[in-house]
Amino acid sequence: MVKVAVDAMGGDYAPAAVVAGVIEALSKSDVFVYLVGQESKVRQELKKYKFDPSRIGVVHADEIVEMHESPANAIRKKKNSSMNIGINLLKDGMADAFFSAGNTGGVVCAATLKLGLLETIERPGIAIVMPNRKGVSLIIDAGANIDPKPLHLVQYGIMGSAYFEQILGKTNPAVGLLNVGEEESKGTDFVKETYQLLEQSPVNFIGNVEGKDIFSGQCDVIVCDGFVGNVTLKVAESIAETMSFFLKQELGSSLLGRIAYLLARGCFKNFKKKIDYSEYGGAPLLGVDGVVIIGHGRSSAKAVMNAILFAKKEVERNVNQNIMEKAKKITARV
Amino acid sequence: MVKVAVDAMGGDYAPAAVVAGVIEALSKSDVFVYLVGQESKVRQELKKYKFDPSRIGVVHADEIVEMHESPANAIRKKKNSSMNIGINLLKDGMADAFFSAGNTGGVVCAATLKLGLLETIERPGIAIVMPNRKGVSLIIDAGANIDPKPLHLVQYGIMGSAYFEQILGKTNPAVGLLNVGEEESKGTDFVKETYQLLEQSPVNFIGNVEGKDIFSGQCDVIVCDGFVGNVTLKVAESIAETMSFFLKQELGSSLLGRIAYLLARGCFKNFKKKIDYSEYGGAPLLGVDGVVIIGHGRSSAKAVMNAILFAKKEVERNVNQNIMEKAKKITARV
Numbered sequence: 001m002v003k004v005a006v007d008a009m010g011g012d013y014a015p016a017a018v019v020a021g022v023i024e025a026l027s028k029s030d031v032f033v034y035l036v037g038q039e040s041k042v043r044q045e046l047k048k049y050k051f052d053p054s055r056i057g058v059v060h061a062d063e064i065v066e067m068h069e070s071p072a073n074a075i076r077k078k079k080n081s082s083m084n085i086g087i088n089l090l091k092d093g094m095a096d097a098f099f100s101a102g103n104t105g106g107v108v109c110a111a112t113l114k115l116g117l118l119e120t121i122e123r124p125g126i127a128i129v130m131p132n133r134k135g136v137s138l139i140i141d142a143g144a145n146i147d148p149k150p151l152h153l154v155q156y157g158i159m160g161s162a163y164f165e166q167i168l169g170k171t172n173p174a175v176g177l178l179n180v181g182e183e184e185s186k187g188t189d190f191v192k193e194t195y196q197l198l199e200q201s202p203v204n205f206i207g208n209v210e211g212k213d214i215f216s217g218q219c220d221v222i223v224c225d226g227f228v229g230n231v232t233l234k235v236a237e238s239i240a241e242t243m244s245f246f247l248k249q250e251l252g253s254s255l256l257g258r259i260a261y262l263l264a265r266g267c268f269k270n271f272k273k274k275i276d277y278s279e280y281g282g283a284p285l286l287g288v289d290g291v292v293i294i295g296h297g298r299s300s301a302k303a304v305m306n307a308i309l310f311a312k313k314e315v316e317r318n319v320n321q322n323i324m325e326k327a328k329k330i331t332a333r334v
Numbered sequence: 335m336v337k338v339a340v341d342a343m344g345g346d347y348a349p350a351a352v353v354a355g356v357i358e359a360l361s362k363s364d365v366f367v368y369l370v371g372q373e374s375k376v377r378q379e380l381k382k383y384k385f386d387p388s389r390i391g392v393v394h395a396d397e398i399v400e401m402h403e404s405p406a407n408a409i410r411k412k413k414n415s416s417m418n419i420g421i422n423l424l425k426d427g428m429a430d431a432f433f434s435a436g437n438t439g440g441v442v443c444a445a446t447l448k449l450g451l452l453e454t455i456e457r458p459g460i461a462i463v464m465p466n467r468k469g470v471s472l473i474i475d476a477g478a479n480i481d482p483k484p485l486h487l488v489q490y491g492i493m494g495s496a497y498f499e500q501i502l503g504k505t506n507p508a509v510g511l512l513n514v515g516e517e518e519s520k521g522t523d524f525v526k527e528t529y530q531l532l533e534q535s536p537v538n539f540i541g542n543v544e545g546k547d548i549f550s551g552q553c554d555v556i557v558c559d560g561f562v563g564n565v566t567l568k569v570a571e572s573i574a575e576t577m578s579f580f581l582k583q584e585l586g587s588s589l590l591g592r593i594a595y596l597l598a599r600g601c602f603k604n605f606k607k608k609i610d611y612s613e614y615g616g617a618p619l620l621g622v623d624g625v626v627i628i629g630h631g632r633s634s635a636k637a638v639m640n641a642i643l644f645a646k647k648e649v650e651r652n653v654n655q656n657i658m659e660k661a662k663k664i665t666a667r668v
Contacts (some may be wrong), residue, residue: 068517133579143514147522180477180564181631183402188481188561211568215576224565227522230514231562234545235569242549243577245467250601257601264594267584297515 001032001055002312005095008037009064009082010102011299018101019045021304026055028305031312034059034095036086061085064102067297071105075113083107087114090290097311099282101295101304108144108285108294115290118159118324120331123152124287125226126294127163128233129280134217138164139178141223143230144285144294150194153177153223157203159286160221162326166317173220176209178228183208190225198223202333237296244272281306284314286323291315335366335389336646339429342371343398343416344436345633352435353379355638360389362639365646368393368429370420395419398436401631405439409447417441421448424624431645433616435629435638442478442619442628449624452493452658454665457486458621460560460628461497462567463614468551472498473512475557477564478619478628484528487511487557491537493620494555496660500653507554510543512562517542524559532557536667571630578606615640618648620657625649 125141251257459475585591
């Protein structure tokens with residue numbers, strides 16, 4: 001049975017939403033979960049539910065890495081934080097994956113320090129799969145590394161290509177560099193240098209892409225620095241909510257609109273589902289030597305549940321081994 | 335009559351779409367337009383339409399600043415480009431405003447060099463008004479300055495506040511700094527330094543905001559560097575298109591959905607209009623000493639028309655004088 005260590009204290013609604021999500025995940029899939037956090041609080045939440053006690057282990061962790069803390073400091077000083085102890089379970093082979101909806105920088109830092117990085121990778125990146133007109137595209141990095149070097153983006157291109165190949169079965173995916181214009185001359189010195197490196201790299205680099213291309217499906221893998229990626233992701237995430245809001249407002253303003261809404265409620269739901277973050281639950285932190293899934297700070301119980309199911313899938317498809325093999329094949333092309 | 339100089343050669347569909355848009359604008363409003371560009375090409379396009387010749391002047395400009403060119407070089411070398419000659423018309427008082435859908439960096443460079451900057455402003459910024467749940471918010475900078483210094487973002491905050499006050503009548507608008515998290519500790523060194531400066535500045539600074547807050551209406555003015563702002567804008571722009579696409583796809587997949595779509599066609603149109611870039615047409619380049627409106631590279635005739643009407647409005651409301659006065663009042667608060 002796949003074992004997932006879950007940071008019970010991570011996220012804005014922790015531990016309540018985390019524990020609720022774990023219970024839901026147990027009912028949906030055969031997974032074992034370590035709930036890592038302040039034991040009394042976790043047990044108090046667990047009291048609310050009926051569950052098979054042989055499938056949950058509570059691992060006490062005194063401290064919490066708060067959202068406002070500087071990641072490197074917090075991880076170094078709070079040795080007994082739920083993040084550090086959770087990642088240790090993965091490192092020691094007790095767990096197969098780790099999930100946290102807490103301080104993203106903290107997870108990245110703890111995972112990098114304790115698990116180490118895959119061969120040839122210098123920085124991990126958060127990979128997000130987004131729907132587009134033709135299918136999906138993968139954005140990397142969505143916030144693990146907000147101040148990267150151009151070479152890190154090339155590594156994201158390789159990892160992203162390997163991951164895209166693996167999960168979507170498309171070989172030689174097209175890689176684009178997120179920029180303010182399509183022309184090679186566009187952008188900051190940072191993106192210009194990245195452009196040159198990507199051109200010399202073994203990935204199937206198609207050049208610069210713009211913000212609009214994320215949804216057009218013009219390429220499969222989009223690389224960017226974690227600052228831009230994070231802002232982009234959050235803009236896109238809020239789309240579903242705000243568009244639904246505008247549409248409801250518009251439809252609600254006329255009788256025909258209200259009838260239409262009632263008739264097509266299922267369609268609107270599917271539409272919303274397509275771009276609802278909590279349907280995915282979490283994003284993989286690619287590049288660290290272990291399956292680490294990062295959740296949204298605002299993770300609901302549903303998001304936590306989906307993240308745990310996703311973590312299990314990642315373990316079962318042997319994600320890192322596959323990335324390594326595919327990345328080697330890609331690199332051998334040069 | 336307000337006189338607008340229009341770069342006839344700027345934009346992916348120039349000069350055809352530009353000339354078509356100008357003709358439409360003439361029919362909608364009492365404006366005079368200088369069409370600046372290669373005379374024979376412009377006149378050939380004009381032949382397609384009937385119009386009042388006393389309201390259009392064709393000003394010949396030999397050269398074109400192409401999309402892929404380095405702005406500073408192109409503006410310096412191509413003295414006879416439509417951009418340079420168009421901005422000169424504004425500088426010499428022949429025109430009241432200038433519009434171009436060409437190379438954004440080129441327009442920014444020519445406007446800065448020739449028109450100069452407003453007092454206390456060191457860099458111009460593109461201001462974009464976006465719909466949100468509570469009304470609208472203003473994003474500055476959407477791409478004039480992709481590698482700014484923290485102080486420039488403070489100036490954007492002041493200009494943005496003054497502009498927001500002027501066009502929306504809301505005094506003391508709330509200013510947020512676009513970042514990867516709400517906490518003060520989040521972000522790159524650049525945004526952390528900007529945060530400190532904004533806190534000491536006279537604007538009504540409410541702290542960091544995230545990508546999602548652009549649509550939530552949590553604040554009125556959002557400042558960011560032009561790289562992030564440009565990507566954000568283009569992501570948001572593509573929303574309307576892609577969401578309409580998803581929604582149509584979803585509604586088209588069932589009979590009830592198809593009926594609903596037919597019933598509420600008007601609602602869907604209004605919904606799309608709300609976030610359709612071409613409805614606005616252009617965005618002001620704030621901080622230069624003259625009314626300069628920047629259009630999308632993909633500007634359609636409709637977008638050009640709306641941009642010209644918008645330019646006229648900006649001239650009539652005496653935008654720069656007002657910004658200066660309001661900025662002085664804001665600055666006096668310290």
